[in-house]
Amino acid sequence: MTEIGPALxxxxxxxxxxxxxxxxxxxxxKPYLGQLETGARVVRMEHITAYESALSMSLSSLYTQLPVAAQHEGELSNELSAFLLPSTPVGGSGAGFTLTELDAAERLARWARGLQWSESTPPRRTVIDWLEANLPRLHQLSPGTERAERILRAGAELADIAATMSWDVEDTESARRFHFGSARLAHTAGDAGLAATALAGLAMQFLDQGRPEDGLEVAQLAQFVARRSATPRLRGTLAHLQATAYGTVGDTTAFERETAYAAECHLEASANPPADTAVDRSLTALNLCFLLGPRRTWPGRGRQSELLGPSYRHLVATRPRLADAGFGMDQTPLPANIIEPAMAVTSTARLHLMLGEPVRAAELAGEALTLAGPRAGGRTVARLRDFQHESLEYAKGSADIRAVRTAIAVLTTAR
Structure with a gap:
């Protein structure tokens, strides 16, 4: 973990x-600076500059400790502004794509969607190779024909898949580039829903990186893009993203407002099962991102419980019915070959930590360890490690938490 906050x-x-x-x-x-110094907020370049100016001293050594994403913080506004500019294709409507190529691209997108979470053989390289070979041609397309719009949508979905798989292995720069690329292709095709789902994936990535303000900005742009055509499911996902961002920065009023709206949207969506469209496939993948998390292979301190926990606990204490609705959002069945039982139980255990229920959390974590067995690996181990770090605040007061933390340490130390 970076020591930049304590150094400030x-x-x-x-x-x-x-x-x-x-x-x-x-x-x-004062609270904002306190959060920077304790690590509750991500320190960015402008924060170091402010300290240098206020203290009349150089802190140049701290700039090299900034996360890559923070070093390039100023680029985000330009990228978001550029996204809204009209596309300027330079080629004809066909750009050389045959029906055979179109069918192959659509089959590739469906195949890659099904395997993007594979622990052993994720198709990331195959998808990226296709994109590198065809993006120049896609950027030359003029929408207006069915074939052009279909190939643009296929390219957008493949870029969205590449973005998710890049985020999964912590290649955040590639993930960001592909998320924007996906949104641009969908925007060119006139598919506002698909463009919004790609932006939603980027917003989720920023939230995972500890950049809630940026996540909120991108989620709001996605909401603007899809304002006329968003389905209830998409509206609910975007509201949930905004609620997470507001909860992370401690704005409980906005957190509750967006949670209520998200629950309302998901209730409306539950009466209409998702169709098999690129938008719905992308939304399902986004929900999996929330549940699975990236494939981290190093011990790291979990932040979600610490930062979001107070907002969720306040919601439970003040509006329990809304909390019940919020926690039950989006009951889309998830593939059993992706969500292993130990993973699902661990996710529930982490939720109970966030709600301030360590006894129940420890029970579920113990069940997850039993389900995982001694040879657990991959994301299951990564999420158990997250539980171990997130449960630290309860270790002193709960023997059950201490016991399960020790068991997780024994299981994961050799990994």
Whole structure:
């Protein structure tokens, strides 16, 4: 874990400046700076610059510790603005794509969707090879014919798949590039729903990286893009993303508002089962992203419970019926060959941690360990590690939590 937040605190204290004094000099609120210094917020380039200015000292060594995403923070607004510009294709409506090529691209998208979560043979390289070979041709397409719009949609879905698989292995720069590429292709095809789902995937990626403000900005753009054509399921997904962002930054009022709207949308969507369209396949994949998480292979501190927990606990305490509806959102059946029983139980255990129910969480984590067995691997181990880190706050007060944390450590240490 980066030590950049504590380093900022050390620099402030060395200068003899209180947090309140720093807030006055840096034009940030005292709680905001406290979150930066404790690691509750991601430190970005502008934060280091503000500290340097306020303290009249160089903190240049901290810039090299910034996450890659934070180093390129200023690029996001330009990318979002560019997305809304009209496309300027330079070729004809056919651009050389034959019906045979179109059929092959659509088959590739369906095949890759089914295998994108494979632990052993994910088709990432195959999909990226197709995109690298065909993106120049796709960018030359002018919409207006059925063939052009179909190949653009197929390309958009393949780029969305490539983005998800890149995020899965923590190649965040490629994931971001493919998410934007997918949204642009869908936008060119006139498919606002597919463009919005690609942007929703990018918003989810930012939330996973600890960048809720950026996740919120992208989710709002997705909502704007799909404002006239969004299905209840898509509206619910976008509202859920916004709720997660608001909850992460501690805006409980906005969190509850978006959670209520998301629950309402999902209730409406439950009466209409999802169709087999690129949009629905993308939304199903996005829901899997939330549940599965990326395929992390190193120990890392879980942040979701710590950051979102207070908002969820407040919701349970003040509006329990809404909490029940919110936690039951999107009951789309998930493939049994992707969601192993141990994974599903671990996810439920982590939810109970977030709700402040360590006893029930420990029971479920113990059940997950039994289901996983001694040879567990892949995402199952990664999510158990997440539980181990997220349960730290309860370790002192719960013998059950301590016992299950020890068992997870024994299982995962050799991995």
């Amino acid at each position: 605190r050390a620099a402030r204290l060395a200068a003899g400046l209180s947090l309140q004094g720093m807030a006055a000099r840096a034009n940030y609120s």
